[in-house]
Amino acid sequence: MNQQTTVEDVLVKIREHPVFRTLVPMEAGIGWPVPIRRNGSVYLCIPTFGLQRAMGDHPVLIYPPFATITVSWPNLVVVEYVNLRWKELWSEEEFAKPAGTFPHPEIASLTLAQYNEMRTQLLKYFDSMLDASIDETGMGEFRKVLSKMMEPPLLPYYRKLFPKYYDYFIPQDSVSNL
Helix, strand or coil, X not given: CCCCCCHHHXXXXXXXXXXXXXXXXXXXXXXXXXXXXXXXXXXXXXXXXEEECCCCCCCEEEEEEEEEEEEECCCCCEEEEEEHHHHCCCCHHHHHCCCEEECCHHHHCCCHHHHHHHHHHHHHHHHHHHCCCCCHHHHHHHXXXXXXXCCCCCHHHHHHHCHHHHHHHCCHHHCCCC
């Protein structure tokens, strides 16, 4: 892996990219990325989803993913933008109504510092996956942290977008408590 490129950096820098700035609303959320290997190259597919910021005591509302942006790794060239509304993977009614809220119960008791620490840990696991340095122990830890950090209302949408990935890392039988 290019030592200067981290997944955390990508998730910050993608907002500055002209494709993102043109096609993705400023208030959109950025989902957990999905590494993709194709023809000997590595890519990172980044889902974006709608969210409505918290007002007063109300939680943040999250909406289904509406687009994905795929970048090559580690040079971050955008190779694909997919408008999920155009693909009609779910109905317009689903896009219009909240899928759930953030934070979800599994992480609601975390302090902001604890949440940020867990997020950073998860993103470092992504880095290890991308540079192929993760071992079986690390892969098990990655699964645990991804399962905990994953927004349960978004998981069915992510499964539809990336079925093999999520069936492998968050098997159906492991989500009974999500």
